[in-house]
Amino acid sequence: xxQVEQSPPDLILQEGANSTLRCNFSDSVNNLxxxxxxxxxxLINLFYIPSGTKQNGRLSATTVATERYSLLYxxxxxxxxxxxxxxxxxxxxxxTLGRLYFGRGTQLTVWP
Amino acid sequence: GxxxxxxxxxxxxxxxxxxxxxxxxxSGHVSLFxxxxxxxxxxxxxxxxxxxxxxxxxxxxxxxxxAERPEGSVSTLKIQRTQQEDSAVYLCASSLLxxxxxxxxxxxxxxxxxx
Numbered sequence: 001x002x003q004v005e006q007s008p009p010d011l012i013l014q015e016g017a018n019s020t021l022r023c024n025f026s027d028s029v030n031n032l033x034x035x036x037x038x039x040x041x042x043l044i045n046l047f048y049i050p051s052g053t054k055q056n057g058r059l060s061a062t063t064v065a066t067e068r069y070s071l072l073y074x075x076x077x078x079x080x081x082x083x084x085x086x087x088x089x090x091x092x093x094x095x096t097l098g099r100l101y102f103g104r105g106t107q108l109t110v111w112p
Numbered sequence: 113g114x115x116x117x118x119x120x121x122x123x124x125x126x127x128x129x130x131x132x133x134x135x136x137x138x139s140g141h142v143s144l145f146x147x148x149x150x151x152x153x154x155x156x157x158x159x160x161x162x163x164x165x166x167x168x169x170x171x172x173x174x175x176x177x178x179a180e181r182p183e184g185s186v187s188t189l190k191i192q193r194t195q196q197e198d199s200a201v202y203l204c205a206s207s208l209l210x211x212x213x214x215x216x217x218x219x220x221x222x223x224x225x226x227x
Contacts (some may be wrong), residue, residue, distance in 0.1 A: 004154075033216065041201060043155070045217035049178070086154050099168060100145075102154030 135204030
């Protein structure tokens, strides 16, 4: 299957700090997505970003498909940002979503 | 409904028992997925439905695992003769199969513990 490597595995920040999470892929980037899993286990879709840059509030993501990596930026972090961040990719192109391959995640802890 | 609903939220079963986990996707979502998430790991794909058709079941770990979606809406994941290694969170997700919306919506999961 597709290998998905995330770094760093753990990140501890003070509230207000900025951070960058990285995701590397062994295969071409098709349906790249970033998720946040909160402490209650809920997986929330943050971005669908097979290429380019998107921003949503304090979060933004950039995917460089030709180099098979994606970055998630968190600015002015808040305690509610704590949780595990996953990136995932699939082999499928176009409008059909199939199997997603997830990384092992980055555990983010933001202290007040 | 407004989101993907899974039940039960928690399930404890004795080794050897059969369990059934339910997923109610977002109304109108054509695609439905099941994932298994072990502690400290990312979700691992189990199976995928498009309407009532099971298009990919390559992730099911053994023939003790069975999933169905008979009317293209609610899905059930059944595990027979449960074993301790089946303990995990089982996540269901759905997506709207169109040309503009590619995102998954996950349910809150069922935490299965085999004792």
